[in-house]
Amino acid sequence: MMANAESMLPRSMMAEPDQLRILDQRQLPSETVYLSCRETPDVINAIKTLAVRGAPAIGLAAAYGLLLGRSENLAADALLEEFEAAASSLIAARPTAVNLAWAVEAMMQVVRRLHREGFPDDWPTRLRAEADRLYQEDRSSCLEIGRLGASLIPRGGRVLTHCNAGSLAVSEFGTALAPIYVAHDAGNPLHVFVDETRPLLQGARLTAFELMAHGVPCTLITDNMAAHVMASNRIDLVIVGADRVAANGDAANKIGTLGVAVLAKHFHIPFYVACPFSTVDLSTARGEDIEIEERHPNEVTSLYGTPTAPKNVQVFNPAFDVTPASLIDGIITERGLITGHLAEGLKRQAEPFA
Amino acid sequence: MMANAESMLPRSMMAEPDQLRILDQRQLPSETVYLSCRETPDVINAIKTLAVRGAPAIGLAAAYGLLLGRSENLAADALLEEFEAAASSLIAARPTAVNLAWAVEAMMQVVRRLHREGFPDDWPTRLRAEADRLYQEDRSSCLEIGRLGASLIPRGGRVLTHCNAGSLAVSEFGTALAPIYVAHDAGNPLHVFVDETRPLLQGARLTAFELMAHGVPCTLITDNMAAHVMASNRIDLVIVGADRVAANGDAANKIGTLGVAVLAKHFHIPFYVACPFSTVDLSTARGEDIEIEERHPNEVTSLYGTPTAPKNVQVFNPAFDVTPASLIDGIITERGLITGHLAEGLKRQAEPFA
Numbered sequence: 166m167m168a169n170a171e172s173m174l175p176r177s178m179m180a181e182p183d184q185l186r187i188l189d190q191r192q193l194p195s196e197t198v199y200l201s202c203r204e205t206p207d208v209i210n211a212i213k214t215l216a217v218r219g220a221p222a223i224g225l226a227a228a229y230g231l232l233l234g235r236s237e238n239l240a241a242d243a244l245l246e247e248f249e250a251a252a253s254s255l256i257a258a259r260p261t262a263v264n265l266a267w268a269v270e271a272m273m274q275v276v277r278r279l280h281r282e283g284f285p286d287d288w289p290t291r292l293r294a295e296a297d298r299l300y301q302e303d304r305s306s307c308l309e310i311g312r313l314g315a316s317l318i319p320r321g322g323r324v325l326t327h328c329n330a331g332s333l334a335v336s337e338f339g340t341a342l343a344p345i346y347v348a349h350d351a352g353n354p355l356h357v358f359v360d361e362t363r364p365l366l367q368g369a370r371l372t373a374f375e376l377m378a379h380g381v382p383c384t385l386i387t388d389n390m391a392a393h394v395m396a397s398n399r400i401d402l403v404i405v406g407a408d409r410v411a412a413n414g415d416a417a418n419k420i421g422t423l424g425v426a427v428l429a430k431h432f433h434i435p436f437y438v439a440c441p442f443s444t445v446d447l448s449t450a451r452g453e454d455i456e457i458e459e460r461h462p463n464e465v466t467s468l469y470g471t472p473t474a475p476k477n478v479q480v481f482n483p484a485f486d487v488t489p490a491s492l493i494d495g496i497i498t499e500r501g502l503i504t505g506h507l508a509e510g511l512k513r514q515a516e517p518f519a
Numbered sequence: 520m521m522a523n524a525e526s527m528l529p530r531s532m533m534a535e536p537d538q539l540r541i542l543d544q545r546q547l548p549s550e551t552v553y554l555s556c557r558e559t560p561d562v563i564n565a566i567k568t569l570a571v572r573g574a575p576a577i578g579l580a581a582a583y584g585l586l587l588g589r590s591e592n593l594a595a596d597a598l599l600e601e602f603e604a605a606a607s608s609l610i611a612a613r614p615t616a617v618n619l620a621w622a623v624e625a626m627m628q629v630v631r632r633l634h635r636e637g638f639p640d641d642w643p644t645r646l647r648a649e650a651d652r653l654y655q656e657d658r659s660s661c662l663e664i665g666r667l668g669a670s671l672i673p674r675g676g677r678v679l680t681h682c683n684a685g686s687l688a689v690s691e692f693g694t695a696l697a698p699i700y701v702a703h704d705a706g707n708p709l710h711v712f713v714d715e716t717r718p719l720l721q722g723a724r725l726t727a728f729e730l731m732a733h734g735v736p737c738t739l740i741t742d743n744m745a746a747h748v749m750a751s752n753r754i755d756l757v758i759v760g761a762d763r764v765a766a767n768g769d770a771a772n773k774i775g776t777l778g779v780a781v782l783a784k785h786f787h788i789p790f791y792v793a794c795p796f797s798t799v800d801l802s803t804a805r806g807e808d809i810e811i812e813e814r815h816p817n818e819v820t821s822l823y824g825t826p827t828a829p830k831n832v833q834v835f836n837p838a839f840d841v842t843p844a845s846l847i848d849g850i851i852t853e854r855g856l857i858t859g860h861l862a863e864g865l866k867r868q869a870e871p872f873a
Contacts, residue, residue, distance in 0.1 A: 194828070194829040194830075195826065327743075358835075360743070361717070361819070361827075361828070362743070363715070363717060363741035363742065363743055364741050366827055366828070369819075369820070369827055369828035369829075369832075370827070370828065370829075373828055373829050373832045374829045377829055377831075377832065382833075383832075383833065384833045384834065384835050385819060385820070385828055385832050385833065385834045385835075386819070386834070386835050386836075387717035387718050387742070387774070387775075387819055387836075388717065388741070388742050388743040388775075389681075389714070389716070389717055389742040389743070389774055389775025389778055390774055390775070390835065390836075390837060390840075391778060392775070392777040392778030392781055392840060393774060393777055393778075393811075393837055393840035393841075394835065396777060396840070396841075420741070420743055420744055420747060421741075421742075421743025421744070421746070423746040423747055423750060424743055424745060424746030424747075424778065424782060427746055427781060427782055427785045428778060428781055428782075430785075431781045431784075431785065457747075465715065465723075465739060465740070465741055466723070466739070468822050468823075468825065468827065469822075469825045471822070471823045471825065472549065473715075473720055473723055473724070473822065474548070474715070474720070474723035474724065474727055474739055475548045475723075475724075475727050475728045475731055477731075478723075478727045478731065478737075478739050479736075479737065479738045479739065480738065480739045480740070481712075481738050481739075481740050481744065481748065482740075482741075482744075483744060483747055486744075486746060486747035486750070487747075487750075
């Protein structure tokens with residue numbers, strides 16, 4: 166299937182020698198436009214404005230972004246300083262997803278090693294190799310998540326998903342959508358219900374778009390229809406992504422995920438979170454410790470420039486919410502499926518790699 | 520307060536001798552435009568296209584609409600036939616709200632009485648008086664609902680509402696919003712969280728608009744933020760309207776209401792339904808017997824003509840859902856507040872009037 170997915174779907178980003186080309190997801194599904202990022206601030210801007218979104222994709226964009234526009238002729242200490250400043254700015258671009266800080270930190274570990282070596286001539290190649298490694302690691306993780314998660318989808322199963330945790334949110338293939346792609350390609354006649362995901366409609370614009378491109382049967386609904394769809398026995402399981410999973414199993418994800426989880430519990434529908442292990446942040450004890458980004462009111466009060474609400478209306482616009490572990494039936498990472506006591510399962514998955 | 524509400528808010532409709540002027544709610548909040556309806560089909564069109572919406576308002580528009588364009592010179596039997604045909608078309612305009620059929624039936628009872636009298640010369644006046652009576656009855660009901668419901672809102676209470684059950688949905692004042700207006704005008708420093716209510720944004724366009732016009736502090740959220748807002752202790756109670764309440768207390772209301780009710784139960788927040796008793800349909804035993812209208816996919820896939828989803832995406836677009844009585848803490852009608860066993864309370868409220 167993955168050859169198929171690869172051939173049909175635009176990539177969230179493409180790294181080239183002197184630039185990172187980032188797919189401008191704000192213009193999907195009508196236009197497929199790549200932004201040319203040649204310096205770190207270009208990538209920061211792409212992250213802040215949501216041209217690139219999805220926790221793993223943001224992390225990878227930042228990893229490549231750290232490389233862009235570095236002055237190769239600086240003295241070692243000055244170059245390190247430049248890297249540190251660029252890393253801080255990248256990490257500050259969005260607060261909730263942990264993959265951003267995680268990927269930048271992985272890159273900075275190599276930077277610091279190179280600094281200790283006095284930045285030998287091949288440092289750009291070696292640093293770029295680390296970004297490529299992160300990309301390939303994410304790609305492999307997604308494939309494995311797909312393989313593990315596909316077994317959770319019964320034949321002809323009806324899956325509800327929220328926001329976009331598909332190929333556009335990662336390197337390739339997706340997290341929440343990877344099991345769907347794998348099951349579909351293995352001949353499972355499944356069907357996906359897609360929450361449109363207000364305010365920015367990532368479900369309608371991105372998830373429906375990539376599912377259709379891959380030939381997966383799907384039905385678009387507004388977020389507030391999920392309850393009725395569940396109540397009328399149209400859903401067998403829910404799979405969503407995550408932007409950060411705390412040590413206790415609480416998961417931050419796109420606003421609205423908590424509501425879906427509460428509904429799933431009420432209607433006795435299994436609720437799964439799919440994410441690479443890089444999304445797990447064991448240094449964050451509980452969901453309430455996760456900073457929730459609030460975004461500009463105009464995301465809620467206008468759409469494509471057209472006002473959708475009265476002028477000067479007060480708006481609350483949190484970009485994420487936190488689903489408590491008690492509402493999550495399982496977490497799928499590339500290291501395995503965790504059910505039961507999530508905190509213990511996460512700890513166990515961390516151990517062999519610690 | 521009501522003088523205040525009256526002075527600030529445009530009326531959902533204005534009956535004049537030869538026409539019904541219907542506020543085109545599709546153009547709110549940017550434009551205040553009244554449609555001139557001079558014949559029954561004009562009103563049917565206004566109902567079908569949602570220029571007028573809200574269960575009580577639809578009923579009243581239909582009551583006046585039945586009168587429009589009737590040929591005064593017909594023989595009695597022919598005139599009755601014309602009325603019967605007009606009544607059927609009006610009732611068929613939208614299936615879910617019961618007030619439409621209820622109001623048309625109230626009018627037809629007078630029509631049949633007039634027919635038995637051979638349609639005396641003053642029949643237009645007498646029939647019009649019945650429509651006016653229905654209008655005034657709805658107005659009084661809303662005032663009483665406001666008075667009864669206001670006592671449920673604690674001082675400084677934070678109320679969540681969904682869709683628009685305000686002055687625009689009824690004759691005047693509102694159902695779910697009436698308690699808010701009464702409490703606010705009595706000096707309760709309450710705050711209202713308004714679900715934008717996809718797909719047609721009645722919350723953003725109508726509820727926020729009329730609350731702001733009345734000076735009630737409010738915050739607009741997307742529907743999928745309700746869970747986070749409740750989880751973060753920002754809501755004390757929920758009040759919504761209804762399009763039909765079944766004999767067992769199940770309530771059909773705008774799509775998304777069921778989700779709000781499940782969330783309210785999960786987060787231990789009281790959930791109230793406010794409606795005139797004309798919305799109660801004792802001939803419908805249970806919620807599952809209520810026909811749920813499905814509307815055109817383009818309500819979900821475009822906004823003000825701009826596409827918001829991929830071309831040809833499959834869409835499910837139910838306009839209503841049913842909240843089971845088990846999730847409803849109370850029903851407020853002009854006849855009183857029903858808590859506990861809702862079916863018994865509804866039956867009791869029907870009795871003295873049967």
